[in-house]
Amino acid sequence: MNLPLELSGLQRLVEVCGRLKLNLELTPPAHVPLKAGALVEGLPFDPLLASVYAYAGFAAFATDVAGIIFHPLEDADRQLEEQNKQWSQRHGGQLALPTFIFAGEPHMAYHYATVPTLVDSRGYQTVVRVDVYEEPFALPVASNVDRFFEAYSRYLEELIALPGGRERGVGLLTFPWDVPHILGRDGQLIELIHHGHLDSLMPSPEARGWARRIVSAGATRV
């Protein structure tokens, strides 16, 4: 697999799915991909997502135990743009910060999104998981899309190592709630949480309390 260096997390996730014999689906990229910084519903497209979609038009990981499913950006199916259009109409004003959704969990109303206003020096956008079942809120999961892949690959390793993990899947160990220690490996994410940059996305004390566990996990590592 020829992936650019900045996608080492994706490389790892693909390797983990193969090693653990978990579902993995990748389709060829669209002939006309989205370029980094292109505006979708007024939001700039994340550079790492642009690299991912230049590599695969659609991706689904570990859908047999838990699962991340990307919104397709293929020649025949450009749901990524359509999904963001609907997202903007339905939930655009419900979160304190603008979000760009790129993936979800299969048959769930959990969405993975980048936050275009929270970028690092390379222009990489922070990744959150948005829950719209009740009052919408978001949880921080990675400082950028590739760190998200890396964290998810480590989560899958932990899940499969549990007795009954392969059978019960995400019902036994959830992502990201049950694995703040994995997210705590992402130093840049800890900085963002520590400085309160994500507080507005987490109005509930429960979510903020959970985010503090990421920071604690990071502090323990240091």
Added chain:
Amino acid sequence: MNEEVLEAGAMAEALLALSRIWSVASGVNEVGTQLSFTFWSERGALTLTGYSSSGRSGSPGEPVDGEALQQTLAKILTQFAQRHQGMVSLMLERQQAQWTVTYSTSTQPRPPEAKTLPVRRAGLPRQVVEAVTYELGQCLTGVGLPAGGEAQVEVAFLLEDDRIEERRLRLFEVTHEGTGGTPRSLAPSVLDEATTVLLPFTQGVGERTVHLRMKLVLPPGARQARGWVVEASIERPLPSPELDATLVAEYQAMHEDILRRWREETKAGATWVANKGAEELVLWYAGGVVVRGLGWLGGRVAPTVLRALQRSKEAGTGWLRTTLARLPGDKRQAFERLWMKVQLEGKRSLSSAERHELRELMEGIEQLIRTPLDTNTKNKLRADAREAYKRLHPHLAQLMDRHRGLLPIHHRRQLEYAHLFPEDDINAADNLILVTSEVHDRINALWTKFRRARTQATAEDVERMARTLDDQFKHWYHQPREPPALPYSLAEAEQRALKQLRRLFPGLE
């Protein structure tokens, strides 16, 4: 269970029955005595259901050839009795120097304590023999007869599987006063015979009471009273009308299977149960709680838990599966460990600390189901709901996979209100609906309005809300795409629902 294993089990059952019959018969010498043993026979399994003896006042006969009797019994048991499903009675009659044996069969409903599969085990466990000997000895302690007296005695043993849960001396009636004087104790042979008769009754399944009716006599001049068991019969608990018959029947079948493994090899049986995990054994745990109740833990323990489990097999097992998923790992393990011990070793096997732990645990579950779910538990229950939906709708499961993860599974009554319905399984089939993301978003938007208007919603409010949404959105339920030719559009359905909800819940925006 394959044929070879069944045959080995049937042989072990026949040998055990034979040895138990011989144990009783070898102690009987009076010519003219008739002994009757009634078994339920099924697939080689032999469960003793009745015993009687009569004609015990004859004169002693000559020694008998035990081997000849055992050969006859072996032939009858293996070639005839075990090939018949139903009741089999073996009648033995003591002649001067031999026993004659006849048998008869009858078709009757299977008694609840009957085994349906043979157990491959030689003899009876030492602890069972010791327990029966000890408890019978305790029961008959102090029983004595005056010279020339006669009495009838009845003892009752409440059994659960092969364990004695309770025992009592139900009757001691002197039927002939005799010449009076200091009562004399019972000869050891009385206890021996009662033990020998009672022991094979321990090999049944479930709860029942075995009654032993005995006759005691103290002939003038004798130093100790002699006696024998006149009849041994089983009193079965009446089926409770509150219990779901399907749950109880399936529980009993599963319990027997587990018990059989336990009887064949205690350690392997326990390991087998532990390896299964609560997910697969949920019926066993649900049935175990329902059949035993919780009153034995002292007082009115966890009444909602008991009601939830008693509703029906599907509702009860579904409820327990979901509730166990909500328990923290250590509590879930404690639940499995304690209920496994209760079911395999009996309520009396729990230490007072374990009994206290189980009571606290059940009370904790009672509280838990009345507490709003936290966010992560909702995550887990949604994941379980997705898998449950796929199992319930296999034809839609394939379609779901083709939709690249869209099509969320919606809870008719939202998870945030699960605590208002503590007896219901929030992941029950009738609460799970597949919808498109658009329908889901519209329904959720209405729930958000409801949440804001009814901050202290009652169960009735939630039920009315869910029914209103059902009325308006039912055409879109379980539909992976927009259904054709509908009387109104999705946007209209939303507006109609909103209008109704505003009438039902003033203040809803």
